[in-house]
Each structure stands twice: as structure tokens, then as C-alpha cells.
Amino acid sequence: MSQLHVDPSHLVPEVLTPPISKSDAQRALVLAHLTGAWPLPVLQEEPEHFLPADVRVLRRGIEALRLPPGPVRDVDCADGGAPFRILATQAAVTPGAHVRLTGTPRLGERPHGPLFESLRQTLGPSGLVLTEGKPWPVEIRAPTSLTGEPVFRVPGEQSSQYASSLLLGCAALYLRERRPWRVEIVGALTSAGYLGLTVSWLRRFGFTVRESEGRFEVTGYTAPERTPAMPGDWSSLGYLLLIAWHTGGSVERADLTSAHPDQALVKLVERAGLTPVPGANNTLRMTGKARDGLVASGKECPDLLPTLAALACVLPRPSTLTDVGILRLKESDRLEGIRTLVDAFGGRTELEGETLTIHPPTSHPPRFSMDSKGDHRLAMVSATLSVLSGVPLTLTGPECVEKSFPGFWRQLERAGVRLS
Template identity: 30%
Template sequence: MDAHVGPATVAGRVDAPPSKSYTHRALLAAGYGEGTVVVDPLHSADPAATGRAVEAFGGSVAWDDDAGEARVTGFDGRPETPADVIDCANSGTTMRLTAAAGALADGLVVLTGDESLRSRPQGPLLAAVDSLGGRAEATRKNGQAPLVVGDTLDGGQVSIPGDVSSQFVTALLMAGAVTPDGVEIELETALKSAPYVEITRELLADFGVETSRTAEGFAVPGGQRYAADRYAVPGDFSSISYPLAAGAVAADEEPVVIAGARPSAQGDTAIVRVLREMGGDVSWDRDAGELTVGRTSLSGVEVSVADTPDLLPTLAVLGAVADGDTRIVDAEHVRYKETDRVAAMAASLDRLGASVTEESDALIVHGDDSELVGATVDGRGDHRLVMALAVAGLVADGETTVRGAEHVEVSFPGFFETLGQLGADVDVRE
């Protein structure tokens, strides 16, 4: 499907979608226990994949979209050996978190996914599971899915690089809590995307699971039980970044107001700080959970995405309409997402008329030399590229066509409806 976006101003009030990161973790945490009602979950393609994995392990997930709930019956710390392969579709979080969960099974668990997911690195997690007493291997011996895990995870001490994916740490903490020995994680390199581990630790505490920071990394005692009757998912700041950016570059005389923006451990709340540093007119009522943003002239900044890789596409679009250069640094790990987001945003913005310099670890957008003009750009199967490029279309001269519009279903199923609600000129069709 293609999204056709014309230049427009936006204004109005919209609700933030629930957090994808929290929903994944809440569904699996509920699975590790006897069961939980997850309130305000994100029912989209990626969390649905995690829900199917919980069911494959012997639990159940009943989505009730009308009530805004997912009622989870858990497998109580010991996953069954699935009757079939677990298809994680396009969800890297599902694969990594359930690879560690699957290693707790007595038998063997096979995990696969789509072509994009089968190209993403899993080797460090496989090595960690193997060293903790489980079986873990890639069927093609290349550190990529399909994966085979199982034979019961004992726990113990393990070292793992921190600069590939923080999801490896999350997976080991979640599974380690129900192992006999617990897990102590030593980070071999500095941890990238560290706030995502804090999301995990915050959620685990809500489920009664103890974790700790150590001098070397993290630790989780074994023999623990997951328990929470209800768990409420906060709004997703990765997804909030798109209507927030739309307001910053295209708001009418009235602002854009985003409800459901409650404070949490999400690193992507940094979008509020960065937008203010660029000169954006944004206020955050933390008690009410509301963001208000108006259009102002923006100035380029230097910003690290070491902990916020999902913000790179949004920041690149903001840089294209800002004065001066916007330097997005510490971005090498962002190349290993659903697509190489550094290269993809460089190519797409160039096609739209922006001046961009791509480096191995950085993306530099030269706002003074950029004048966005409508063009056809490819979302490359990446939901975050699709949404960021649609925001760019609001301020491009002429119509912008974004291919692959259906991929917003991964994290923000109502994204284009939300843009339309704000007054955007957007038409999605085959």
C-alpha cells in the first residue's frame, strides 16, 4: 500500500498509542507467571507475535480490543515444548525475548521470522544461552534465525557485548528470574539503548521480580515468581515522536495536543528535550500526561542516538527543516534494525530534496541546503521510516508518496488516521 501525503497544517488533540516495548514485556512477564490482565496493550503485529509465542509455550492470550485489555494465562515459569515452529514475523523483540524463554523448555524450540528478521544478529544471545547451560544455535551456523533453543537453562554467570542489542540483556533478565541459579550478566562493552533495560527492570519490579545493577552489568536472582493481577501499559514515546514532530513543523495557529504521554523509563522521552534544544515550542504536563506542541523555527543540534535508536528517522526529518546542521551521532547500531535506517533515511531524504551526509556512525542533515519537494520514497518495510517520511510529506512542496504504508501496523496501527484527525492531507490506497 502507498500513502499519499500532501502539504498541510495540523492541529487538534490525539491519543498516544500504547507502548510496544512495554506490551511485549508485559505479555511475556504475564506468561512467565500464572496470568495477568494487561490493560491498554498495543494490539499490533509485533506484540501479537509475542502473544502467539506465549500460547506456543502453553499459555493463552485473549485480546479484548473493546475493553482495551489482553487477558493472559501463563505457563508459570516453565514453558512447554511447542508443537510447531514459532514464527516471530518481523519482531526482533519477540525473537530475542522468546529465545531465552524457549531455552527453559525441556525439549527444543525452533524460532524463525520474515526475511528481514532472519538477517538480524542473534549470535551473542545464542552464545550466552549456551554458556548458561541451554542449547542454542542458528540452523545456518551464521548467528541468524532460524534458531534452535532448549534443553533447560540453568543460570550462572555470563558475559555479553552491550553494543549489539539491549534486548539480549532483557531476555536474560526475564528468563533468569525463573532459573535455579539466577543470572549475572557482565557487559563486555558499553550498553547501547540502555533505557530499554530500565524499562525491563521497571516492569519486572511491578511483577514482583527483583533485579539489580552490578559493577559489571546486571543480576537477577533465580527461583522467583512473576505475579501481577493487572498491569497498565503507558503511552509509546517512539510513536509519540511522529505527531509531536508533525506539530513542530506543521502546526496551524492552534497546537497539537497528545494525550497519554505519562512519564516512564522510556529513553525516547528524549524527543521532548531534543525538540526544545532545537527551539521547539513544546510543553509537557507530566501529571496530566499531555504534550502540547506548536510550530516554530528550529535550529540544528548534535544528538546521540546511542540509547534512542528508534528516534533517528524522526530526528532526521526535523533536521531537514531546521536551520543549520543536525548531527545524529552514535548511530552505527541503528543500521541493524528492520532495515539500515541510517542509509535508508539518507537516501529517502536525498530523494525529497534534503542535503544529507552519511557516515559509518552518523547521519548529518544540512538544513540550510535542504528544500523538501514531494517525491516517491520507499519505507523499506520499516514502520518507523514510513511514519517519519509521512511527516516530511506535510512540509514538502507537492505530493509525497510513501511506499509500504501497511507496515505501520507493526507499532502504530492508527497512524494515518491520527494524521488525518489532525487535518493532514493523506490518502492510503493500494
């Protein structure tokens, strides 16, 4: 595995550009496929090398589903948790589809059981066949006609991706049968903002979605006048905004009206003393001086916690991250990844149950090293910490940023970071 040396000693203010939003694009891809807006124009215009790997994976999967029924379609989901879960449901609701899904060993270790059980309960009586390998392949044969109650029931505590995947399946089934389909969530819902993002995109594509306590029902559809625009990726904007704050630069594609949960960053950093300043054409910069620690919850924005942990290492007071157990179920064990990063930088952490306290170091180390463990977010937050602190970094496994932000290293170079 390769190593990248990050030298942040020659920083300059610059306008930095995130990729399109991975989470938004995945939902829009599915809905474009279902409603006849395929191919999605904005993805046709975006340079291929700038598209997140997860978006490319999902697009290939949908292209396979769009083929006429016939031989089994093989789809490699790589390390994409959301693409895999979305495609599993779309395969199960595509009449006569026969799909074989594979992925990395790590993706195979991540939890998918509640989604599979929900699909079996609702579609099994109609003839759904869903066979799990150990862990691969996952083979799905969809029924050609449906019987039974139009409802998916799924637990909400482990991941909101199950509910989002099933709700997109409800959109497909509504268009197929012209009767309402719903998702009923059992128990508390983790990362509710991501399900809210799914509902937002359904409505932008013309679907009527009725919400009540733990119930989301697709009840109608009217074709929209135009294809919705695609915002920048707020997960990626998190790194860039902090870098721009430190360098005196700004970011573009920062749509403050977006429904993406990671937009919460602009509010969360205010406690630490940073102030967002919007500009024209969705540009944004941060001003202010760090004066306090952070408080954030994994239930609200789990993908932001590593980014906030990097910022916490350069703040003058300790920071508190709550509900952090969900981080163990990501592309890597991100909870341990955060603790490793803080330790490598000379700080310390305290974990009590679901609460992680980060104590920044009293002085910065001369340099530090980090292994990404193949996790794109750990790679990018390590580099972000290097920029924020001015401390050189040796990063093992930098290639994994392709998953969500293929142009990340080019953006750092624009800000004056020297890479070798």
C-alpha cells in the same frame, strides 16, 4: 507494493493518540506470563487492530510456550527482532520446551549470534539444543533441569536486546529455582536505556534487581498488589508530537514518568527551539519556533534518529547525529534510509565515520517520493516530514506501519491529512 499519496494541505489541530508502548508491552507480557498475571488485562482491553504487530507476535509466542510439553511448537516471528530474541531465551529456560522459530529474510540477516552463544555457554552443559538454519528455522530444545553457574555473559556493544532478553530469562529462572541469576555485560552497552526499561518493568512486577558495574542480578520476588499500567509508545509519540506542534494540536498517553528511552525527544528538541507543555491526564503539546539544529546520539536513542532526521529537514541550521552505525542493523539499513529521505527532500548529508550531518534544503521541493523498504519507521518519518513541510509525499510500501503503529494513518487523517 502499493503506493500512498499524502496531501498535507488541509491540516487541523487535533488530539492525537499513540498506541500502547511496544517496548513496554513486550516486557510486561513476559512478566505477566512468568508471575501468573496472564492474560495481561490492558492488552485484553486494547482493540486488536490497534496493537502493534510485534506485540501480537510476542503474545502468540508466549501462548505457544504456555502449552503443555509435547510436539514442537512453531512460532512465526515475522520481522520482529525483539520478539524473536525474547522468545529465544524464554524457550531456552522453559523446562522441556521444544520450539521452532521462523521469520522474514531480513530478520534472519540481523545479528543474533551473541545471544545464542550466551545461551549455549550457560545452558548447553545442562542439555540445551539450539540449532540454526540458514537462516531459518531456529530450533530450541530446553533442558528439564539445570546445572552450573547461574550467570549469562553477553557482549553489550551490538544490541541491548541481548541483555534484556537474558535478564527476563533470569526472572524465569529465579522463580523456577529460587536462587539469584544474573547477566554480566562484556564491554560497553549500546542503548542502555532499553535495558533500564527492562529493569524498571522487573521491579514493577515485584522482582528485586541488583545493579553494579556491568552486572544485573535478579535476587528476589514479591507479588505486586496490582498489575502495572501501560504507557503510550514514546517512539510513536515522537511522530505525533512533531505533527501536533506543526498543526497546533496535542497528544495523549504522553507519560513523562515513563522509563522509555525515546522520551528523550522532549529534551532533544528543546535545542531546536521547541518547548514541551504538559497538560492534564498525560496530554502534551509542543510550542515554540524552530531556531537551530539538533544533536543526538544513536547510543542513547537509536529509534529516535529517523524521527529527528525528519525534523532536521525543516530546521534553519544543520543537525548532527552521532553513533549512527547501529542504524544499519535495524529492519532496514536506516542510515541509508535517512540519507535517501534527506536527498529526496532536497537536502544533503555528510557521513564521517559514525557522525552524520544533515543540511536542510534552502527551499522545499514541490513534492517528494520515498520507498519505505518495508521499514515502519522510515514510512512514518517520511509522512511526518510531509506534514512538517507541507510538501505532498508519494510513499511506496505504507503497510509496514502495522509493525509498531497500526493506527498511524488514521491519526494523520484526524490531523487533516488527505490520503489516497
